[in-house]
Amino acid sequence: MRKKGFANRAWILLYLLPLALLFGAFFIFPLMFNVYTSLMKWKGGGEMSWNNFSNYGKLLGDDTFLLSMKNNLIWALSQGFIQIPLAMIVALILARNPKGWKLMRTVYFLPNVISTVAIAKVWVALYNPQYGAINGLLGFFGIPGKNWLGNTDTALPAIIAMTVIYIGYFMIIILASIMNIPKELYEAAEIDGATTLQQELRITIPMIRGTLATSITLAMAYGMRHFETTYLMTGGGPAYSTSTMGIALFLKMDALRYGEASAAGIILIAMGSLVIVAIRRAIGKADPMTEAAQ
């Protein structure tokens, strides 16, 4: 018996070994190397030299990097608390099977299969102050247009606004969760005279709390590592107003400041981890759907 137990554990370890090796090679080792290079002065071409924690000091004393950190928090909060509620509202509506719901489900999801580069370029054209459709539409109503991406006050909100409306991915996840709620609960509620809104607030939302918590966590994680759309649309400008830590890291690499880029990466990981842990603690992990099934 003891031999069989040992053999089983050995096979389990053997099956997990390839994944563990890959995880080690493509995550653990790069992370450790990153920590190491974050303590070095390194311009990429020549040798590294020990730099203590100077890279961290330089970044945390740099107003533009602090602005990037602030922007990352804004991204995380907007993704988690604007995009997810929007996705939830649309999922709640589609779950009621209105006319054309299948078509709308596809339409909402479509942007997720289109390249981020293509979407970013389209929006750059839409936001163009002279020829863009947005200023054109505003002009139609007599509202003066703006250089949306060329103004430090409007650039970040403009990019966030065009990102949070792409709710398709989370909408599908939330919709699937809603579809799994037992119909009997709604029937019972109807018999008791509950309105649609009351059903959504008292049954649906509590029952999908686990899914919402996971979606918010994922959305905030995406927000913390946000890079591509902003880089494509503004490059982090104007005047660093849209810069994120990912962009700051990338620009440090452009400037051959690899030690500082590594330090920026470590700060990003640390900050992201803190945000995710805080969110999980605040929202909680209990999933009433699992409890109901049991």
Next chain:
Amino acid sequence: MNMSKTRRLGFIAVLFLFAIPFFAAAQGSEIVLKWPCIWVGKDSKAPAIGEIVAAFNAANAGKIRVEVEPQPDYNAYEQKVRTAIMAGIAPGDIFTLKLNASTQDFYTSKLLLDFTNDFTGEWRKSFDAGAVSQSTIKGKLKTLPFETAVLPLWYNGDLLKKAGVAKVPATMDELWAAMDKLKAAGIYPSSQMSGDTNAWTSMIWFSWMAASLGGPDVWEKPFTDKAFVESAKMMKRIFENYTTPDAIGAGAGVSGGHFLAGRTAIFSNGPWYAGRADLRATSFFPSIVIAPLPPAGSYKNIIISRLQANIAAAASPDKARHDAIISFLKYLTNKDNITKLAQTSGAMFAVNSGYVPTDAFQKQFYDMAEKGYETATDLEAALGAEATLEFTQQLSALALGKIAPEQFCALVEKKIDR
């Protein structure tokens, strides 16, 4: 037992099949040189480069073959080069890079081939001595100067005429007056930009102003020097009054696009832009005049020029590969091929090929380069990537009135690695 023997024979056969390529490689077969190259696709040098590589391959069939790996995105290519060197691998057997205050650090890498011993005799004599000197860092020549550029202002003569501007401005007062007239005629006076990583066209304008105010060695002065502050004031005035509404945050495509579409009258770029088919197809092409920016300061005889592209190669312990690289580079930089490149692309090169352009527009660049001006380099070449990026980002803030010119200069100074 037979099955086991069959399996063993099969295994040996498979091993043998896999081993053949390695044996073949070891037996002195064709040396393949990989060249990740930006001069492809729509680039003005693409046709000539294609012909040159094909001719070299034909002449060295079976011995050396150069394989061009298309890299049409210039920014992505520069990142590829940086990332590869940082990771300890050469981006290719042959590659190009812009030599500036930041990329000079690549000379400390053991990945780059040192041309010092090979770049001798007639080959060395065929190159511009000044360009070779600029490419020599602490006695080492790890890149060869290849493409050079003067960076003048371009004037759309048709639009100037339309606005009643009789001639290309020769003084700053004439420039301001010309831009006022253009504006009054409903024409955007200049293409500007504060986007991408180097605010290219605006960076060139700034460089002209700074060099005229501070002299050819202006980049050695602190960025808080009066020359830079005055230049910043002028740039702020231009952004506020004399450019398109989308200039702030705009990239090179927007800035160039306005000029190509005939919306702006004054632009700035290098000679490689002259070979663009879309430029030559414009109705105003014959009217384009290039000229220095009118002197903004007391240095009146300065032009902005730079090493636009240097060629580097991967160091190799294999003598045959090393010799193959040298052989190709000698072929690439011979006078006939440089002439072909210059003729078809409009670009200028660090090789003294004796080429005299017959194309009137291209001739303007060559005439300017040979006019005996004193040369100064531009901001990006002088100060490197980080300072240029700070310049770009803060240029938006300056143009928006968020910071004063003195503050702008102080912020850029902080990022200069001295």
